[in-house]
Amino acid sequence: MIELKQLTKIFDTGKGSLTAVDHVNLSIATGEIFGIIGYSGAGKSTLIRLLNGLEQPTSGTVQINKQNITDSKGLELRKARQKVSMIFQHFNLLWSRTVKENIEFPLEIAGVPKQKRQARVSELVELVGLTGRENAYPSQLSGGQKQRVGIARALANEPEVLLCDEATSALDPETTDAILDLLVDINKRLGLTIVLITHEMHVIRKICHRVAVMEGGKVVELGDVLEVFQSPKEEITKRFVAQVTEKEDSHETIKHLRELYPTGELVKLIFIGDQAEQPILTKLIRNFPVEVNIVQGDIAHTQRGAYGTLILQIKGEPEQIAGAIQFLEVENVQTEVMANA
Amino acid sequence: MLESLFPNVDWDSMWEATVETLYMTAMSTLFTFVIGLVLGIILFLTAPRQLWANKVVNWLTGAFVNIFRSIPFIILIILLIPFTKFLIGTIRGPNAALPALIIGAAPFYARMVLIALKEIDKGVIEAARSMGATTKTIILKVLLPESKPALISGITVTAIALVGYTAMAGIIGAGGLGTLAFLDGFQRSREDVTLMATILILVIVFAIQFIGDFLTTKADKR
Incomplete structure (x- = not known):
């Protein structure tokens, strides 16, 4: 055109x-x-x-x-x-x-x-x-x-x-x-x-x-x-x-979240396109004996599919947490473990 | 009552002079409006980065406007005597005053038109261009309507100035209230005639101001 x-x-x-x-x-x-x-x-x-x-x-x-x-x-x-x-x-x-x-x-x-x-x-x-x-x-x-x-x-x-x-x-x-x-x-x-x-x-x-x-x-x-x-x-x-994403990323926010959720691991997931519509969390909880707490989430719908981030608090045995994070990576979800601030 | 306050006033000639003043003001305002509008639009559109950007035309129009705006009116009348004689055939009477009144006031109004047009949001002109408007459409449907309140208040100020100019023109025999006040009032020491002529001029000025303000407010939808 x-x-x-x-x-x-x-x-x-x-x-x-x-x-x-x-x-x-x-x-x-x-x-x-x-x-x-x-x-x-x-x-x-x-x-x-x-x-x-x-x-x-x-x-x-x-x-x-x-x-x-x-x-x-x-x-x-x-x-x-x-x-x-x-x-x-x-x-x-x-x-x-x-x-x-x-x-x-x-x-x-x-x-x-x-x-x-x-x-x-x-x-x-x-x-x-x-x-x-x-x-x-x-x-x-x-x-x-x-x-x-x-x-x-x-x-x-x-x-x-x-x-x-x-x-x-x-x-x-x-x-x-x-x-x-x-x-x-x-x-x-x-x-x-x-x-x-x-x-x-x-x-x-x-x-x-x-x-x-x-x-x-x-x-x-x-x-x-x-x-x-x-x-x-x-x-x-x-x-x-x-x-559009820095809300969750700023140093201050992470520190604040850490204070609110001192135990377990804070993990940030980035969903793009089709993944955002799949029941990844359900699978995660069924497969691993961990407690999952949604701390913050923001999914936006673009014209070509959804895009968003989700911050989870994962509690449980350290090896189970590691396994859960690995599972997310296998499922092709971009995962970031948020450093202890 | 009026007879005792204004013993020397000849009401018939006072009325005649008022009509002459109104005639001169109306005619000169009409021509000033048209000529000033054209000059103002030319000044605006030939300026750099405008639709008709043209340095030569802009400079020439600007020079013409500035020169005639700067010459004191009483001198302009004298300078224009040969021109008036050629155009009207005489230098006496209301019609003979018109060329000087118009040439004196049109450049003044052209400046006001230019200011009014410059006040228009450039974006609106751009929007009209983006719709495929011709320059003629932009002038008639954007520039003039969008600057209407300023154009009206400008012609109001100009018309009031013209009332003053007609009185000045009266001194060299144009007729109207100026002539009456000068010849009948001042030169024959009849203060009541001068006073009555002044009152009538004030009434005319206030009436013009009132009408102008009313129309300006009515035109302004901002």
Whole structure:
């Protein structure tokens, strides 16, 4: 669906040049939710703007659905943009228009006749769950509702690709989850390809199929979300993965857990994909005469399966504990005995 | 009552002068609005990194606006006498005041338009571009509606300034309350005529302010 080849963008900053995007090659499939993660300044905002021609690349090409965006100009580019829509961190709604009128705006641009526009707007309002708020102005809406308007607006012309520019970064965690659920729903229902950029690993974990990690304008790591969570290769990727797992990993937490559970062994299990759905604990308890106490757990469901960690307190004879840990390793569960702090 | 307070006021000519002042203010505000809006939009869109980024046009428009905004109005009227004579055919009467009023006020309003447009969130313009909007659509459906309250309050301030300008223009024979206050009131030492003309000008100014404030509030949905 989307093909980026040797895509490079160099900005002239007066004091010299800045390479924001550096020879990026990516291939994104139809119907995929593709995440690009990076810290600010990594070049991800520029990259996503190259996809709909808001920025022109210095070299390289962008192809969306066989159309070369890089070479498109004028009417051709404007038509292409109607099929590659975008939502924004700060929503970018017109405050002078009501919810209904904001959603109508892209339809006006596309030249849809008034009657059809109104029918389409009602459909979209319902799709994003804003029924009853059609005549409100953006200033009367909450952040989450504003982003819903943004999404409805982006879907108005039935695009093939939806670009999300930090779409949940200005929202609180609960609202973030609701908006992410909505995006997954749209992806499934409409078969829409979604490309999102974010600095929050939580977003990647929750909805993306594949992820690219960007640093200094380059894609430094690329892969299936589960794979990247399981075995991050680059240092920066490890830090991003730690964003969502460090709760359990921090030195303080381990020390605290040790104080609460002074006896036996504390063992951390990392479940990935299918294992998370298997009754490993049941087997463990049946096979070994040990006492198992769940101390902490966090299983998250990504689009490609579950991922999570579980911290167990295992009490019993030392050789039985050792046997139990060995069993877990045989079952292919990543196991870590937590050091006595 | 009025007769005793304002013994020298000729109410017919006072009414006529009021109508002239209103006419000059209304016409000049209308033209100032249109010309200032066009100049302001050009200034905004030709600035660096904007949709029509163009150094030459931006510099020329900026220079024009700055020069005519800087010339004191009373001098501008005198400088424009030949131009007015060519355009209107006379330099007396309300119509003859219009070129100077408009050329004096439009650059002033253009600056206000520029400020108003700069206040618009860049993201909203980017969003419109991302939907495939043409520049014309962006001007008509984004820039103007999104800056409406500032555009209205700006034209209110400009219209009030124009009331003052019409009075100044009155001194060189444009007619209206300024002429009346100067010729009938000041030069013939009839203070009551000057006072009445002043009161009427104040009423006009307050009315403009009231209407402007009302429309600004109504347009602002933020």
